[in-house]
Amino acid sequence: MAKxxxxxxxxxxxxxxxxxxxxxxxxxxxxxxxxxxxxxxVDHGVVVLATGGHEHRPEGYQLEENSKVLTQTELEKRLAGKAKNRAPKSIVMIQCAGSRGDDLKYCSKVCCNHAVKNALTIKELNPASQVIVLYRDMRTYGYAEDAYREARLKGVIFIPYELDRKPVVSEEGKKLQVTFFDSLLQEEVEMTPELVALSVGIVPDGTEDLSKLLKAPLTDDRFFLEAHVKLRPVELPVSGVYVCGLAHGPKPVDETIAQAQAAAAKAAIPLVKGAVSIDPIVSVVEQEKCIGCGICASL
Structure with a gap:
């Protein structure tokens, strides 16, 4: 940034x-x-949208009510600290908290990787720690699959749950309680972990207001919609406006960097040319539908 x-x-x-x-x-x-x-x-030739996003704060998991319930980002900050007890003796991680059918309809792509990363950090700091990950689908694709395997080898326990039987986080006295249905045991299981970490989704920042100003379309999830998913992945339907990062959709850092480079390269093309030819818009009268009102001529 300083540079x-x-x-x-x-x-x-x-x-x-x-x-x-x-x-x-x-x-x-x-x-x-x-x-x-x-x-x-400000007069300019092109626009690159990189408005970013922020983590979702779902309701129903005691996130705002109990200090022992954290998001994965908050847990990561805690683990990076200097406190001796920063790695809990026991922790339950709940994947897709508020996502994929609840508040948010989509997968944010980074949550599973984040959870596995934090689980490995906990195991490094405290190998005896009990780490349980409650998941719907573990989506640690690419090289992150190696981290997932390593987590399993180090004793991290992964337990699936279904959407209609989501884990319930409650407070019993001074203890935190997590109740979930174990599909292997075919019964409800109750745990009292030291901490609960929620893998929450990503929501875009300020896209609705920008969409109105730029007259650029959004998806149902309020991310900017590209002109063509394969042929023009970083261009918007508005000529000269490009998009990258979380403004376009949730994605990990490496994909964000690659998309930012693509958007910068695309935006540089008209700037390097120094001049842009605008395609003329020509109206045509459809004789079969014309009623002779004359409004088009007045415009």
Whole structure:
């Protein structure tokens, strides 16, 4: 970031918001509002959307009520600390908390990897720790499959659950209790772990307001919709507007970097050319449907 800010050809505006947007590829104009109310106009040729996202905070898991219930991100920060007891003696991780059928309809792609990573860290800090992962589907694809196998070898227990029988987190006295149905035992199991870690999904930041300004479509999940999933994966239907990262959909860091590089390369093409030819829009009268109202001629 320091390198970017030090570049004299790059203007970095923090705590800023897009107020207005107009124009077309090669001739866009944006009104940017800064903290304090100041506004100024920026003329530019292309747009790259990389608005990011944040973790979802689902209800029904005691997340806001009990300090012993954490998200995987919060658990990761705890494990990176200096406290001697940062690795719990026992922990239950619940995958897809609030995702894939609950608050969020989609898979966020990073949650399983995050859970396995934290489970391995706990085992490194405290090999005797009991780590149980309650999952619907473990999606540790690619090289992350090796981490999943390592976690199993180190004693991490993976137990599946079904959507209609989700784990229940409750507080019994001063103890945390997790109740779930074990499909192998065919009965309800109750546990009192020291901590509960929720693998929560990712939701986009500010896409709805930007979508209205840019007149760019969104998916049902409020991520920007690409022009073509295979042929134009980083382009929006609005010519000259490109997308990458969590603005387009949940994805791990390596995929985000690859998509950002692709978006930057695509955005550079019209800039390098120095001029852009705009395809003319020509209206055609369909004689079979025309009633001779004359409105088209007045426009």
């Amino acid at each position: 970017v800010e030090a570049n004299k050809h790059i203007d970095v505006l923090t705590k800023a918001e897009l107020k207005d947007f107009s124009g077309f590829i090669g001739n866009f104009s944006s009104v940017v509002g800064e903290e304090g109310g100041a506004e100024h106009t």
